[in-house]
Structure formats: structure tokens, C-alpha cells
Amino acid sequence: MRPANATLARLGVSLVLIGVLAWQLDAQALRDAFVAPAPGWLLLALALSVPQVVLSAWRWRLTARRMGLTLPLRRAVAEYYAATFLNQVLPGGIVGDASRAWRHARTSSDRPRAWRAVIIERLSGQLMLALIAIAALLASPALRDSVLGGFARLANAPGVLLAGIAILGALGIWGYRRPPAWLRDTLDDLGAALVASRMWLWQCISSLGVVASYIAIYAIAARAIGADIALGTLLPLIPPVLMVMAIPLSVAGWGLRESAAALVWMGAGLDPAQGVAISMVYGVIVLVSSLPGAWLLGVRRPPHHASAATDSLPGKP
Structure with missing residues (x-):
């Protein structure tokens, strides 16, 4: 598919999903859910987004240093802001990450x-978000019963048997073929930057902090519109909704996120219109918090010369 067609397709997915939700949900309930957000809660959410970006940039710098690459924290923060903004305004949700990877590669002797x-x-x-989402499903009785019940029904489908045969066949073929060089290099870097030595601990701590900030901002969005849900009920609902945003089929998760929120709220016995309203407020908060990235894109230019690609202290968190 051509880039322009892919862009239109993802934009169409967002618009169609939001349109279907507006059509299916009770119009009065949806209007009632959209009360004017409290400014204090919105400011708190925007303030929390700053350490979120800094911690994410620090995790990127930690990963790059462990792989022998130079990445100053100040530059990492600026690039992360720019990437976050691009992910919010361009379809797919990964263009910003590709942009910061490309910009970093231009100054590295090891671009791959x-x-x-x-x-x-x-x-x-x-990975951390997936673990937290699984824990959230297990912590919510209503979601656990609905989701696990759905998986139990799928387990009886013939497709599961076919999938198992395909996996076993792929493993058999793998045993007779030597992995390509790019895959061996990727596995080596995964071992060095993600699981080796104490890296797994630092990665878990930083990723836990980032995911916790996402969940906190979502919970703040609920409070901003006056959603009267106990935290013990609300918090397990958020990670499964955030997981859906990783699917690169829309613009910044719009439509997919709201659809997931409606289903999750319904599965928990709550008003799906309320889940959609909270999700949309969350999307606006994330978009506004990314606006410094728009300014940085305007004032920063990609460097045209390569700098040193190794650090004096590689691999030290």
C-alpha cells in the first residue's frame, strides 16, 4: 500500500470507529459523560507528562549506552518530545519513533x-504494559470472567489446532537453518541491553515508572470529568485499554482506544459512554502534552556529520 493510501486508511479507521461508537451508544448518556473537565486535574495530568517523557528518554539513553552508542540525556529528551508529537499527529503511531531512530543513526557510526x-x-x-495488563485482568473479577471466558470459547476452535501445527512446523524449519546475520545481531543487542547483568532491573524500573505515569494520567482524566469510580475498580480497567493503542491501525490510537474503553467498561458492568468520554479526554491530554515536540521540530535540524559512536562508560546504568 502506498504511504498516502495507508495514511487515509488509518485515518478512516479512526473516524469510522468513533462514528460507530457515537451511533451505538446512547446519545444522552454520551452527552452526560462529557462534562467540562476540571482545570486543576488537567494541569496535574500535563505536569505528570513531563517526568514521563524524561524517564522514557532516560530509558532510551540507557539502552543506547549499553549497546555502545552515545546519546546525551538532553538530546534524548528533545528527540522523545518530537517523536511523541509526530506519533500523535501522524497515522500509525510509530512514525515519531522511526524519526528519532533515523536522527540518532545519522550521528552514529553503527546505524543499524x-x-x-x-x-x-x-x-x-x-512488555511491562502487557504484564501489568495481565495483572489488571486477574485483579478485576468482572474483566477476568468476561475475558477468560472468551479465551475459553476460542480454545475450542479448530483454528487453535492449526496454529499449533504451524508453530511446530516453523520451529522444525528453524532447527535446520542458521539465523540470518541481522537476527543474530538483534538477539545479541537484546541480551546486552534488556536482560544482561543488571539491565533487566533498570529496564523494569524505568518501564514500570513510565507505564505507571500513563495509568495515572488516564485516572486523572477520569477524575477531570467527574467520573465517580473507586480507584480499586478504575485502575485495573486502564492497562487493557492502553494496550490497544499499540496496534498501528489508526491515528494515535483514536477510535481503537475508545472502542476498547467501551468494551472494557461494559465488561466491568459500567457505562460504556463514560469509558469513551474518559478515553477521549485522555487522548486530548496526551496531544496537548506533546506540543513541545512541535516547537522542537521547528527549531532543531538533523545533524549532518557523524559524531563518536561509543561512550566512555558503555553499559553502565
């Missing part, structure tokens, strides 16, 4: 490794 550093850094966050 600069790209892998961004991939590994994002993988660290997604």
Missing part, C-alpha cells in the same frame, strides 16, 4: 544499532 536501540527501548515498555 541505533535503530535497534529504539526498537528495544519500545519493546521494554510494551
